Amino acid sequence: MNDEHVRAVDPAVAEALSGEVDRQEGTLAMIASENHASEAVLEAQGSVLTNKYAEGYPGSRYYAGCEYADEVETLAIERARDLWGAEHVNVQPHSGTQANMAVYLAMLEPGDRILSLELNHGGHLSHGHPANFAGQLFEVEQYQVDAETGYIDYEALAEKADAFDPDIVVSGYSAYPRAVDWERIQAVADDVGAYHLADIAHITGLVAAGVHPSPVGIADFVTGSTHKTIRAGRGGIVMTSDEHAKAIDNAVFPGAQGGPLMHNIAGKAVGFKEALQPEFTEYAEQVVSNARTLADTFANHGLDVVSGGTDTHLVLVDLRESHPDLSGGTAEEALERTGIVLNANTVPGETRSPFDPSGIRAGTAALTTRGFENPEIREVGEHIVRVLDSPEDEGVIGEVGDRVTELCAAHPLYR
Ligand code: DSN
Numbered sequence: 001m002n003d004e005h006v007r008a009v010d011p012a013v014a015e016a017l018s019g020e021v022d023r024q025e026g027t028l029a030m031i032a033s034e035n036h037a038s039e040a041v042l043e044a045q046g047s048v049l050t051n052k053y054a055e056g057y058p059g060s061r062y063y064a065g066c067e068y069a070d071e072v073e074t075l076a077i078e079r080a081r082d083l084w085g086a087e088h089v090n091v092q093p094h095s096g097t098q099a100n101m102a103v104y105l106a107m108l109e110p111g112d113r114i115l116s117l118e119l120n121h122g123g124h125l126s127h128g129h130p131a132n133f134a135g136q137l138f139e140v141e142q143y144q145v146d147a148e149t150g151y152i153d154y155e156a157l158a159e160k161a162d163a164f165d166p167d168i169v170v171s172g173y174s175a176y177p178r179a180v181d182w183e184r185i186q187a188v189a190d191d192v193g194a195y196h197l198a199d200i201a202h203i204t205g206l207v208a209a210g211v212h213p214s215p216v217g218i219a220d221f222v223t224g225s226t227h228k229t230i231r232a233g234r235g236g237i238v239m240t241s242d243e244h245a246k247a248i249d250n251a252v253f254p255g256a257q258g259g260p261l262m263h264n265i266a267g268k269a270v271g272f273k274e275a276l277q278p279e280f281t282e283y284a285e286q287v288v289s290n291a292r293t294l295a296d297t298f299a300n301h302g303l304d305v306v307s308g309g310t311d312t313h314l315v316l317v318d319l320r321e322s323h324p325d326l327s328g329g330t331a332e333e334a335l336e337r338t339g340i341v342l343n344a345n346t347v348p349g350e351t352r353s354p355f356d357p358s359g360i361r362a363g364t365a366a367l368t369t370r371g372f373e374n375p376e377i378r379e380v381g382e383h384i385v386r387v388l389d390s391p392e393d394e395g396v397i398g399e400v401g402d403r404v405t406e407l408c409a410a411h412p413l414y415r
Helices: 004-009 011-026 039-045 067-084 096-107 133-137 154-164 182-191 201-208 242-256 262-275 278-300 328-338 365-369 374-389 394-410
Strands: 088-090 113-117 139-143 168-171 195-199 221-225 236-240 314-318 343-345 359-363
Touching (some): 011 394, 039 262, 067 201, 067 236, 067 262, 096 133, 096 195, 096 236, 096 242, 113 154, 168 182, 201 221, 236 242, 278 314, 278 374, 328 343, 328 374, 328 394, 365 374, 374 394
Parallel strands (some): 113 139, 113 168, 168 195, 195 221
Antiparallel strands (some): 221 236, 314 359, 343 359
8 A cells, every 4th residue: 555655754653554464465354343444445544634623514604715624524414314214313423332422421420420331241331230330330230141052131130120210221232243133122212201312333334234133223323433344434423213312412422522623524524435335235234144154164163152143243152161271361362473464252141351351253244345255254263263273383373374375465455
């Protein structure tokens, strides 16, 4: 990729950037929250809009010279509305967590109550973990997945809601492989007079393409990030009805943020345009098909796939039964040595430390972007199993690593 100006000014950063291009090019990105943005998105994100202050919203800014910022942000908003069908969209959140912060800030008072899924069961830090602002400012109760099935325990969720009387129920998850029944969670929220926030950060692209049910029009608020399955570059987004539009806009700016990252919003606009093309639906369908193939491959080799499979882009494996002496962290490290990059993950009923948990999480969004289809995903799944079985066998690490290099070369990204 062209880096002549960075290289002239700062060779150290140029070397690191070039190393990162090589790393992405030469390894298999299977961290479920990652993807590879197109060069068009990268160009927009690396544009002169990084120079522009545009506090406010299109047509109503606190600074002069915002005509192009207005144009770009309006395009991002219109395309997001086309993609997800929301009445109102705010494309300014810097990340998914900032989007969630805006919803809490708009609708809750400090000390109010959040009911959300436990982190070990697939939730997210910004849903109320004690280490996060959401856990520090609000009272938090958590629901779980069913210990046997790995699916959300909707009945227990309803009972918790009755007992806890939350102000907001949070759905949408970071490590939950199954389709979410948004209506059922909405009914729980309605029963206790709570708002419903559906955080679709991981599945924005799947929802936009119609391969996962949409919470838009069901939940009061839908938040997401824009760099995962939707592939529109780093950032966040909030969607809501006209009723809550003003509260959300005020909560994003000036409530939670200052000047919007206009270069990122340009990336979102471009990525959303790409996602509106018919090929994106094919992409999203292939992402899910690939994830199902990966889950089947793992299950056929005796791994404990949480919930028995997947409806999304991700697969969660609990290593405790099949590999009792192998932690997620050791598995992650051994796989990284072969060029397969995924993450250690906590699992429902976690018994180890979150720093070295019992599971691994793997996603197919990035590999699908570079053109992997089911046979290659099956092969990658078999390589993962081989490494899990022999994480310290240098022969296995070397053989798998060589094959990963061949697979990457067959699917170039940016070169
Ligand atoms: N860190 C992201 C993930 O990996 O799921 C979520 O923010």
